[in-house]
Amino acid sequence: MPSRPSTPVSPKQITILGAGAIGQLIFHQLAEANQQTASRLNFISKETDSAVTPLKFTTLDGQQITRHAKFVGLKDYAHELANTELLLVCVKAYQVKAALNSVLPYLSADAHILLLHNGMGPHLEVQPDLDSRSLSLGTTSQGAFRIDRYHVKQTGAGLTQLGAFIGAELSEELKTLLLSNIDRSTWHSDILPLLWQKLAINVAINPLTAIHDCPNGELAKIEYRDTIHKAVKELVEVAAADGLKLELALLIERVYQVIELTAQNFSSMHQDVYHQRQTEIDAINGFVLKRAQTHQISAPFNLRLVEQIKQLEAKYSY
Numbered sequence: 001m002p003s004r005p006s007t008p009v010s011p012k013q014i015t016i017l018g019a020g021a022i023g024q025l026i027f028h029q030l031a032e033a034n035q036q037t038a039s040r041l042n043f044i045s046k047e048t049d050s051a052v053t054p055l056k057f058t059t060l061d062g063q064q065i066t067r068h069a070k071f072v073g074l075k076d077y078a079h080e081l082a083n084t085e086l087l088l089v090c091v092k093a094y095q096v097k098a099a100l101n102s103v104l105p106y107l108s109a110d111a112h113i114l115l116l117h118n119g120m121g122p123h124l125e126v127q128p129d130l131d132s133r134s135l136s137l138g139t140t141s142q143g144a145f146r147i148d149r150y151h152v153k154q155t156g157a158g159l160t161q162l163g164a165f166i167g168a169e170l171s172e173e174l175k176t177l178l179l180s181n182i183d184r185s186t187w188h189s190d191i192l193p194l195l196w197q198k199l200a201i202n203v204a205i206n207p208l209t210a211i212h213d214c215p216n217g218e219l220a221k222i223e224y225r226d227t228i229h230k231a232v233k234e235l236v237e238v239a240a241a242d243g244l245k246l247e248l249a250l251l252i253e254r255v256y257q258v259i260e261l262t263a264q265n266f267s268s269m270h271q272d273v274y275h276q277r278q279t280e281i282d283a284i285n286g287f288v289l290k291r292a293q294t295h296q297i298s299a300p301f302n303l304r305l306v307e308q309i310k311q312l313e314a315k316y317s318y
């Protein structure tokens with residue numbers, strides 16, 4: 001008897017949640033690998049119907065490239081997410097929990113989730129909702145901004161550090177795919193210390209540049225030295241209470257390196273305040289504060305910075 005032709009199995013998808021600057025940047029970097037990888041990528045978007053959308057990308061050396069991306073609308077979530085092997089969550093820290101909860105009911109039970117955002121906190125908030133799914137975390141200092149909704153410009157090369165947090169390790173195939181295509185990316189067996197180190201940079205630079213309406217380079221001035229030192233010192237104390245030993249002097253040195261390397265840039269929080277958008281303060285200095293409260297440690301410098309940013313947000317004219 002002739003055998004029935006087998007139904008083609010569609011390759012497992014890599015789904016990106018969040019088509020902001022970082023989501024689109026990662027899409028372009030992965031899509032560059034080869035056609036087969038590009039065809040596995042899609043964006044989940046509750047704002048649009050399913051469609052193939054041209055995405056423009058301006059590279060660091062000024063080349064402009066257009067790639068076509070599949071955007072999956074709400075009606076088609078179930079099918080795409082059931083076939084998703086890796087979910088890359090690239091939304092702002094304060095959006096992670098709600099965004100993830102909106103897709104979890106449809107997401108394959110063995111999907112791997114990777115959170116990539118500024119700040120810390122969502123990794124603790126989402127843990128109870130994951131069921132059997134594994135979670136990795138990452139941080140990137142690649143610079144990118146959206147020229148318009150579907151056009152991203154890369155503005156700075158930077159490190160991307162990724163690593164496992166809960167559950168099974170990411171498969172070797174997916175790990176290789178990420179590491180060989182995301183510029184200067186590395187995998188770490190213990191990602192938390194690196195997230196705290198990046199947090200120290202954001203704790204020092206982000207609120208001060210927003211409050212004083214200045215580019216990162218201004219913070220090299222002596223008048224900011226004390227606040228930077230005290231805010232990072234509080235972070236070191238809180239991390240120690242959380243069981244992680246960090247070197248204050250090394251962190252301060254790193255903060256000043258980043259100030260110098262990104263001297264002309266406006267930090268993401270400066271841009272958020274400038275455009276009257278919600279900032280990530282709760283996941284940056286606010287996270288230090290929350291952990292400090294848990295351990296009954298006082299963190300007055302971080303508290304002051306949080307209050308100042310909240311005051312700026314309260315003045316938005318909408």
Ligand code: PAF
Pocket residue numbers: 118141201202205206216258262265266267268269
């Ligand atoms: O959030 C940012 O803007 C960036 O993480 C950094 C490193 C502070 C540079 O501006």
